[in-house]
Amino acid sequence: MHLEDLAEQAAHYRNEEAHIEREVRVCVAASCQSSGALPVLDALKSACDSRGAGSCKVKGVGCMGLCSAGPLVAVADKECDLSESLLYRDVTPEDAPEIMASVCGAPVERLLCPTDQPFFSRQQRIVLENSGLIDPDSLRGYIAVGGYAALIQALTEMTPADVLREVTASGLRGRGGGGYPTGLKWSTIAKMPPGQKYVICNADEGDPGAFMDRAVLESDPHRILEGMAIAAYAVGASKGYVYVRAEYPLAVERLELAIRKAKRAGFLGAKVADTQFAFEVEIRLGAGAFVCGEETALMASIEGLRGQPRPRPPYPAESGLWGCPTLINNVETFANIAPIIREGGDWFASIGTEGSKGTKVFALAGKIQNTGLIEVPMGTPLRDIIEVIGGGIPDGRAFKAVQTGGPSGGCIPEAHLDIPVDYDSLKTLGTMMGSGGMIVMDETSCMVDVARFFMEFCMSESCGKCIPCRAGTWQMHGLLDTLTKGQGTRADLARLEDLCEVVRATSLCGLGQTAPNPVLSTLRYFRDEYEAKLLGDRAP
Amino acid sequence: MxxxxxxxxxxxxxxxxxxxxxxxxxxxxxxxxxxxxxxxxxxxxxxxxxxxxxxxxxxxxxxxxxxxxxxxxYHIFMLKPKGRHTCVVCTGTACYIKGAGGLIEGVQEHYGIDPGETTADDRLSLLTARCVGACGLAPAVVVDGEVLGKQAADTLVPTLEELA
Missing domain, CATH: 1.10.10 (Arc Repressor Mutant, subunit A)
Structure with missing residues (x-):
């Protein structure tokens, strides 16, 4: 298959829809489904049928971002301008006839959700460019917006070395949290002697408070497959696995369907797009273990073992799944690949900061007005994300801290909110990018209790293989528990700080090494709250 | 051979x-x-x-x-049978900040079961999960596979009571 053939197909699919005067898009990602999006979709479909055949189309689409206002419905009229859609919030099935009856220029005012607010206007969408626009279950829909063109381009017009060059030039860094340069990782695996190699997509989004990968998988699953296939071509792999959490049944379902459809259409399989390149993808389900987000534990889990990490080196690039060279990247990393191939690495490198290129998807949650999913260029100040895009703290309360990086990250106080967000700036604050969860806390949150919460998490998620983590998290949790109850002494606090250092320095894998981070960062910025709890003093 | x-x-x-x-x-x-x-x-x-x-x-x-x-x-595998209905309270960070603890306490108080336990009549199991990914709707619970967002103890317990 040539690029021209695919472009022709895409044009054909777009033409088929040319007669549609009104397109109604209903968010059917998990969050809106929980708010009742499916009955809304059905009601709109029947209202559409009674409006007149063929002139309108109602479709389910992926995440539109503003989860707290779900179910969200977007209406695009040809008469006005198809690209300028109206957004309705908190839609119920009873609203369907009214929405369908409304005409261009006279929307249903009471349901309107302004799209010129900063939450939407300040975003720059690369990873989520199709999210909320295309039907995730439709391969045609993906092709119509230019899907799989990057894969065909790579296979027919580029050598694997060309692909590696573009990805390296893009400056893309691993979006799973580590921030390892993607081009470098790919090149290492490509240099390994030919033979069996694997590509793994890490979709074991275990950080509590993070739902970016889930939204990408549920909104645009083909893009992940396309990114994986391009990666496999570049490094010389023929087999891929997507390791997804079993807690994400909808994502698994959509991904399974996407794999089946891509296979049938020849974008996966023995001869991808009629070339000599072969690539198969299989799904592997997680089973509820946070540590399986660590790459060596993840591979153990794919091999059917307990998800326990092993020491590195050897790194997976050298000896990974079943001892073969293995490329592991996060969902969001793979989602960035197709645009990089399409627009070029230099284009991608022009976005973001010196050390962190491109955009980052963040999941805003906690005590914040606009909870949901956003994508902003790297380097956007934290204050803009929280106060402008996120709309600030509800109920007139005061901001206290924002937690990034999940159980491996830390809390950032008000004083540092003006920092531009990228991998390196967050590290200097004692936290990390992590996968992109941002939990906002207001003045009612007790930071000692927050530290205890994360330590409890790490304690119960510790795999038990190495002693510093297994015993250390247990001891630290005990100390934090004593402290939160106001029964701790100054000696307890000192012991806690010692333990943090020991566990950080001596644990086997990332889980243990970073488990002290929430404690260290809260101690750094909110030490007064710990002090106030000592000897039975009352805390805020 | x-x-x-x-x-x-x-x-x-x-x-x-x-x-x-x-x-x-x-x-x-x-x-x-x-x-x-x-x-x-x-x-x-x-x-x-x-x-x-x-x-x-x-x-x-x-x-x-x-x-x-x-x-x-692996946490997901259960070695004991569950009750006829399950109530999974999400204890992810966003839900924790927004009061998942109160939801668990509400169920504990009403049914006298701790997380991981089932009522004596096998009607309801109370479980916890590490983030179900519905952070935008925190605090969230999953009742018999259906995610319910923005819950409070006084809305959750009546919902559970209505289950057959």
Whole structure:
């Protein structure tokens, strides 16, 4: 298959829809489904049928971002301008006839959700460019917006070395949290002697408070497959696995369907797009273990073992799944690949900061007005994300801290909110990018209790293989528990700080090494709250 | 010449064993399909009992210790039967900040069960989860597979009461 053939197909699919005067898009990602999006979709479909055949189309689409206002419905009229859609919030099935009856220029005012607010206007969408626009279950829909063109381009017009060059030039860094340069990782695996190699997509989004990968998988699953296939071509792999959490049944379902459809259409399989390149993808389900987000534990889990990490080196690039060279990247990393191939690495490198290129998807949650999913260029100040895009703290309360990086990250106080967000700036604050969860806390949150919460998490998620983590998290949790109850002494606090250092320095894998981070960062910025709890003093 | 290991007979004529067998066959009875197989046992039977663990171990030619090790390592696998209804309270960070603790306390108080336990009449199991990914709707619970967002103890308990 040539690029021209695919472009022709895409044009054909777009033409088929040319007669549609009104397109109604209903968010059917998990969050809106929980708010009742499916009955809304059905009601709109029947209202559409009674409006007149063929002139309108109602479709389910992926995440539109503003989860707290779900179910969200977007209406695009040809008469006005198809690209300028109206957004309705908190839609119920009873609203369907009214929405369908409304005409261009006279929307249903009471349901309107302004799209010129900063939450939407300040975003720059690369990873989520199709999210909320295309039907995730439709391969045609993906092709119509230019899907799989990057894969065909790579296979027919580029050598694997060309692909590696573009990805390296893009400056893309691993979006799973580590921030390892993607081009470098790919090149290492490509240099390994030919033979069996694997590509793994890490979709074991275990950080509590993070739902970016889930939204990408549920909104645009083909893009992940396309990114994986391009990666496999570049490094010389023929087999891929997507390791997804079993807690994400909808994502698994959509991904399974996407794999089946891509296979049938020849974008996966023995001869991808009629070339000599072969690539198969299989799904592997997680089973509820946070540590399986660590790459060596993840591979153990794919091999059917307990998800326990092993020491590195050897790194997976050298000896990974079943001892073969293995490329592991996060969902969001793979989602960035197709645009990089399409627009070029230099284009991608022009976005973001010196050390962190491109955009980052963040999941805003906690005590914040606009909870949901956003994508902003790297380097956007934290204050803009929280106060402008996120709309600030509800109920007139005061901001206290924002937690990034999940159980491996830390809390950032008000004083540092003006920092531009990228991998390196967050590290200097004692936290990390992590996968992109941002939990906002207001003045009612007790930071000692927050530290205890994360330590409890790490304690119960510790795999038990190495002693510093297994015993250390247990001891630290005990100390934090004593402290939160106001029964701790100054000696307890000192012991806690010692333990943090020991566990950080001596644990086997990332889980243990970073488990002290929430404690260290809260101690750094909110030490007064710990002090106030000592000897039975009352805390805020 | 080595013969392939003999497959054990199905533990009973319960049709659900055929589903489990199908999963193992699809994966060529490979040992690395253990987690997939346990998932299918749990989907079919609701939990993993000793009979099923022994059957899976024998079928995949794995030591029982390894099968038991995997079954107990992963949180999702249950070794005890669940009640007719399940209420999973999300204890992820966003839900914690927004009051998941109060939801658990509400259920504990009303039914007298702790997380991981089932009521004496086998009606309801209370479970917790590490983030169900519905952070935009925090605090969230999953009742019989359906995610309910923005919950409070005084809305959750009546919902649970309405379950048959």
């Amino acid at each position: 080595t013969l392939p290991p003999a497959r054990p007979p199905l533990p009973s004529d319960d049709k659900r064993w055929k589903l489990v067998n199908a999963t193992m066959r699809r994966n060529g009875y490979a040992g690395h399909a253990l987690i997939e197989t346990l998932h299918s046992v749990q989907d079919a039977f609701g939990y993993l009992d000793e009979t099923s663990l022994r059957f899976v171990a024998a079928s995949l030619d794995l030591p029982l210790s390894k099968v038991f090790g995997v079954a107990t390592f």
